[in-house]
Amino acid sequence: MEDESVRWNIKVSRDTDLALRTFLGAQGMKKGDLSKFIEEAVRWRVFHRTVQDIRMRNADLDPEKLQRLVDDAVDEVRSERRGRKKSAKP
Numbered sequence: 001m002e003d004e005s006v007r008w009n010i011k012v013s014r015d016t017d018l019a020l021r022t023f024l025g026a027q028g029m030k031k032g033d034l035s036k037f038i039e040e041a042v043r044w045r046v047f048h049r050t051v052q053d054i055r056m057r058n059a060d061l062d063p064e065k066l067q068r069l070v071d072d073a074v075d076e077v078r079s080e081r082r083g084r085k086k087s088a089k090p
Contacts, residue, residue: 010038 012020024033058066 020034020037024037029037061069
């Protein structure tokens with residue numbers, strides 16, 4: 001299910017516009033693909049920055065302690081998912 005779209009007004013340099021449109025054209029993309037490309041780029045950038053922030057926040061943690069925290073979080077999510085699957089069955 002696709003979320004409701006919103007319109008952005010953005011401003012970029014002519015060089016950026018030309019480079020991106022040339023790239024999209026070379027990939028066989030159409031006019032509407034510009035929005036898709038920008039959305040994907042923004043999602044990737046947000047994800048990348050989030051990962052960087054988490055790495056910096058945890059840089060001083062003992063690797064073994066960090067691994068235990070990750071393992072505990074994964075176990076918790078898995079047990080929640082198992083619980084949902086069981087309750088979903090008739």
